[in-house]
Amino acid sequence: MRRAVEAIIKDGRRFNDFNKTGLKQFLQYAIPGYKPVHRNNVQQKLRSLYYLHHKLLENTLSNVSDIAITLDFWSDKKLKSYLVLTGHFLDEDFQSKSTILQFSSFDQRHFSDLIGEEIEKQLVDLNIFDKITTITCDNAPNMLGLFNHLSRDIKRIPCVAHVLHLTICNALGIWQEGEDNDLNRTTDKSNNNISENEFDEGLTQSVRKMSLDGDISGQQNNQESDEQDVFGDETSEDEVGWDDEDKMIIDNESGEKFDDEGGENFGEKGGEKGGDEYESDGSDFEKDEIEDNFQVGLKTSVNDVQDDASTTAEQQIAYVLRKCRRLVSTIKYSNVFQLYLKDLINEYNNAHEKKIKRSLQLDVKSRWSSTHYMLEAFQIFRPIIDSLFKNTRKMNLSKNQTNSLHKLEMSNTSWDMVELLLKALGPFKRAIKLISGSQYPTAGLALFIIRRIQQTFLENVRSNDGEMFQKIKQLIHEKLIYYTTDKYGEGFTNLIIHAYFEPHGLSVLTQKEIASTERQLRYSTRHLFSDQQSTMMSGKQKRSALDMFLDSIDGDTDCVSHSTNKTSTSTSTSCFTNEAKKYRQLASNFMSDDREDKSAALFWKCNQHSLPMLSILARKYLATPATSVPSESAFSKSAYYGRKERANINANTLSQSVFLKDKLMTEK
Known part of the structure; x- marks a missing residue:
């Protein structure tokens, strides 16, 4: 019966x-005489398996000294809220280990x-x-405030993917609709005087409540498309293909095709798709049936704007994106266009070596990089x-339908803007994919990515580049x-110490930051070095002149004045x-090597015996995730458990099922 129950859970x-x-x-x-397991027995076995694996988790974590966590909230179709905590640590070989610590309903x-x-409970x-080192979460006000209600100090790490998403969306006005007047008119900013905090909070809410409706594994990829022809005779110009503007399409798990753990293996050579085909990356979206709060604080207007070079970059971007969305929506949800488009694609594929094997898609506010995919x-x-x-x-x-369609035709200027946006968004898409991985340490990479984007891409x-592209980069910068x-400076300051233990991260730190980090590590972990060194050296060993000099500039006058602590402190x-x-020398050599795999995990695995004390600290700081993607991956599982066919599943059963699936899928 256990195998049957495990199959049901998996x-x-x-x-x-x-x-x-x-x-x-x-x-x-297949099995004569087999008696299927009854649903009541499944329910009982599920509960017993949950308690068993919960106890096994406690035993495993009892042997781990430092644990980083991520957390997030999710609401199902019934608006039932769930809280998930995921734990992260590095094993003896510096391999990243992740597990769901708790998945539970939150009825407050x-x-x-x-x-x-x-969370503390x-x-x-x-x-x-007492083992928790950091908490990685998004930047919603209630998430920022929870740290004031914990009984001990725990460092907050901002979800870097979330911050990059906010940066792009708010810098370029990706989700701002057009103004009421033409673009040729001067925008009356006083009419849209929405504070920066309100605008950011509105978009923050959209990213927090990621809709994950549907089958995450592609087990039920029966997307329900609207078969209605959007070109009815009564359709007005502004309604063409855009009657349900906010009913965006959302994919099963994520725009980029991460592995099941969230990301690709760091250090592998990133090759392009093989062959001469435009392959689908599995990012076609499904309808978002869960109401998000993404409209709070966003400046919106329903009127179109003109494609004019005299307008601001933000207005031109907003206009081109709206036109793209309306055209994609028109094509995707019309039988007339779908059938005709199919013939055009077949004709194109027969005449060209590069085949088109993907579909048009819409972006959504709560999906990182979805605009790039669109x-x-x-x-x-x-x-x-x-x-x-x-x-x-x-x-x-009809004539009216033809005229309406031609209003969506893309000019060369609009196509040029699409190309510029792809050029600008590309580094951010790849950055988010890199720091969303779970098979390698990511917190140390986060600062490296941000500074390389800033210094090598945006400031260079x-x-x-061209005038328009320079303006786009300036807005993003x-x-x-x-x-x-x-806004989130404190959280990013916390990333410096994590970057120190990542060879890539170390390469972008200033000398002042390195010195400050080493001073912080020296004082906060002095007992660690003293305890280990005492087993290797005699307390009677004389201190060198170098030791005395280093103590003097480190300000260790209180230790130097006491002969009892003098030797151990200086040592x-x-x-x-x-x-x-x-x-620092080994990290520099490591970065200059020709090897393809330059991950922090490989570096510390190779050098942990040469750096015995720093390797202990590295295992602690590199365990922290740079994003809250692990929590959101858990919500992907929960969304599938709570799909339409299982709408009556209760909160406890869903929570236990998600917890158990995480444990059963990682068992070998």
């Missing part, structure tokens, strides 16, 4: 599936004090509260779209500085200084 099946007529007959044929208001109390129940597919479809507008007569449209003016320095200081110097 596949997200209903408890009575083995008693369905077809499956029951097959099992009787989402106030900071209530969230903080619940759950961590205390697991006997790991524009990428849109650009691939350019010859098809151009051909569609040249052959509108072949579709037997290339000869072929200003917003990136705002988020990483002003630990000297030991740390020497090991830190050795680490």
Whole structure:
């Protein structure tokens, strides 16, 4: 019976599936005399398995000294809220280990004090509260405030993917609609005087409540598309293909095709897709059936704007994106266009070596990089779209329908803007994918990525950039500085110590930051170095002149004045200084090597014996995730468990199922 229950959990099946007529007959044929497990027995076994694996988790974590966590909230279709905590640590070989610590319903208001109390309670129940080093979460006000309600100080790490998403969306006005007047008119900013905090909070809420409706594994990829022809005779100009503007499409798990753990293996050579085909990356979206709060604080206006070079960059971007979305929506949800488009694609594929094997898609506010995916597919479809507008007569449209369609035709200027946006968004898409991985340490990479984007991409003016692209980069640069320095500066300052233990991160730290970090590590972990060094050296060993000099500049006058502590303090200081110097040299050599795999995990695995004390600290600081993607991956599982076919599943059963699936899928 246990195997049957485990199969139900792993596949997200209903408890009575083995008693369905077809499956029951097959099992009787394959295994004569087999008696299917009853749903009541499944329920009982589920509960006992949950307690068993919860106890096993406690035993595992009892042997771990430092644990980082991520947390997030999710609401199902019934608006039932759930809280998830995921734990992260590095094993002896510096391999990243992740597990769901707790998945539970949250039946209270989402106030900071209530969230903080619940998190601490759950961590205390697991006997790991004192082991928690950092909490990675998004930047919603209630998440920021919960740290004030914990009984001990725990560092907050901002979800870097979330910050990069906010940077792009708010810098370029990706989700701002057009003004009431033409773009040729001066925008009356006083009419849209929405504070920066309100605007950011509105978009923050959209990213926090990621809609994950549907089958995350592609087990039920029966997307329900609207078969209605959007070109009815009564359709007005502004309604063409855009009657349900906010009913965006959302994919099953994520725009970028991460592995099941969230990301690709760091250090692997990133090759392009094989062959001469435009492959689908599995990021076609499904309808978002969960109401998000993404409209709070966003400046919106329903009127179109003109494609004019005299307008601001933000207005031109907003106009082109709206036109793309309306055209994609028009094509995707019309039988007339779908059938005609299919013929155009077949004709194109027969005449070209590069085949189009993907579909048009819409972006959504709560999906990182989804705008890039939309524009990428849109650009691939350019010859098809151009051909569609040249052959509108072949579709037997009415005059009004034809005129309405031609209002969505893309000019060369609009296509140029699409290309510039892809060029600007590309580094951010790849950055988010990199720091969303779970098979390698990511917190140390976060600062490296941000500073390389800032210094190498945004601040570097290339000869072929062009005036518009320079303006786009300037807008992004200003917003990136705002988020990483002003608004969430404290959280990004916390990333410096994590970057220190990542060879890539170390390479972008200033000498002042390195010195400050080493000073912080030296004082906060002096007992660690003293204890280890005491087993290797005699307390009577004489201190060198170098030791005395280092103590004097480190301000250790209180230790130097006491002969009892003199030797141990100076020895630990000297030991740390020497090991830190050795680490910087080894990290520099590691980065200059020709090897393809330059991950921090490989570096510390190879050098942990040469850097015995720093390797202990590295294992602690590198365990922290740079994003809250692990929590959101858990919500992908929960969304599938709570799909339409299992709408009556209760909160406890869903929570236990998600917890158990995480444990069963990681068992070997």
